[in-house]
Amino acid sequence: MNEKFRFMQLYIKQLEKEIAILRHNEHEIRNRQAEIKEMRDFLDEVKLFMLRLMQGYVKFEMLVEHLGQKVNEEELRKLYDATRGQPQHLSRRALTILYHLYGIGNKTIMEFLYISRNTVKRYIHKFNDFGADKLLDTSKTVPKVADAPDIKEAILSTLHSPPKEFNYNRTAWTLKLLKQELENQGYHVGKNNVSLIVRKAGYRFWKAKEVLTSNDPKYKEKIEAITRILSNLKPSERFFSIDEFGPFAVRQRGGRRLVPRGVYPTVPQFQKSKGSLIVTAALELSTNQVTHFYSTHKNSDEIIKMLYMLISKYSYCSTIYLSWDHSSWHTSKVLFSKINDVNENAYRNQSNTPVVKLAPLPSRSQFLNVIESVFSGMAAAIIQNSDYESVSDAKKAIDRYFRERNEHYQKYPKRAGNKIWGNELVVPVFKIGQNCKNCKWR
Secondary structure (H helix, E strand, O other): OHHHHHHHHHHHHHHHHHHHHHHOOHHHHHHOHHHHHHHHHHHHHHHHHHHHHHOOOOOHHHHHHHHOOOOOHHHHHHHHHHOOOOOHHHHHHHHHHHHHHOOOOHHHHHHHHOOOHHHHHHHHHHHHHHOHHHHOOOOOOOOOHHHOHHHHHHHHHHHOOOHHHHOOOOOOOOHHHHHHHHHHOOOOOOHHHHHHHHHHOOOOOOOHHHOOOOOOOOHHHHHHHHHHHHHOOOOOEEEEEEEEEEEEEOOOOOOOOOOOOOOOOOOOOOOOOOOEEEEEEEEEOOOOEEEEEEEOOOOHHHHHHHHHHHHHHOOOOOEEEEEOOOOHHHOOHHHHHHHHHHOOHHHHHHHOOOEEEEOOOOOOOHHHOOHHHHHHHHHHHHHOOOOOOOHHHHHHHHHHHHHHHHHHHHHOOOOOOOOHHHHOOOOOOOOOOOOOOOOOOO
16 A cells, blocks of 8 residues: 555656546547556546545554655644544645645645635645644634724824815815825725724714814814823823713613514603703813713803812812813803912912813814713613603712712723723723714713
8 A cells, every 4th residue: 555655646646647638639548548547547546545534534543654754743633633523624624735745636636625726725835834723723813904993093083183184175074085095194995994984983974963073273283282281191180071961851762772582672752851961070081080960051150160079179189181172161251260260379278279271172073072982881871771760860870870980990990891881982081083972962
């Protein structure tokens, strides 16, 4: 048997070529029928051996005896094991290599295993370059383009600025224009992936109320100012992201829920409201703590109330920074007057309060307000699928949510665990390349 296989390794490829030539020459076939019959018989014997190896009738010891000089025993064991009890695509790869090691030609292998010539060559090259482990590894390690964090950040960062900032004579972004700008920045991404990333961020180009671009002429200046403050924030300083959630009606609400097969939950279209709520909250970025209260209106009085609450609660700090969007009640003369009053030396010495400084966001850039991400997590956790009996019950749920969230981040400063506030839209940090605002909630 050993002599036959050594003979096979030397002559099998030549025999295959001769058969192919002889098939095209009818005259020579007649003259060499006996020789052709002998070669065909030999090929039939080879294919019988290939079949026996495929079906597991060839022992591993025989492989070591025949191929031990070509491949080490460990690699042979991996290939041999893959031919038995493994999925067909792995077994086919291992058999291709074993047949190749025996000297069987690629044409015979591709016809026997019903695979293409290029597939045979690819398996052989992969085994020669990387070994059996790489050959039998079918896991996909290439991430999707739409999931690449650097591309996602580049797209959202670009969208947040108007096209004229990039020297385009356009008033709004389009997918084609956005793709062109990304290529200029060195990111090769298709238009479909650009659209997918924008949709995953919760926005569409055709809804004006969901436009991602700020038209503030001082956009870059304000963003650089906030970034500079956060990068140089001292231990005795605090930075607050402030906004209001609501007003929202306390009533039965829909949302995704787990239900038995055949059950289709519904929510009445017309309901009598049990009341409404506005939550005014401030998120301290360095400690991830939320300070909140309930408002009746969105006006300067409520923001002034938050101002006094923060300087009292954080009286041990030297400076606190307040950051909010460009709403009218955030930029009123009454509010600025109160901030000037609390910053006077006489008031600070008497009340022992910190200096208050403002770091306003650019106009129409709610997507950069980090507190919006916390509101999104709160809404997903305790407002969707809710049916509170009263406004008081809704307030208790919101109070408990923020209390548990604050306790968690006091105990675990880093984002950890599978807690209910894991539903927050993005990580609660200021970052120009992310969207904090959930378009489903005002």
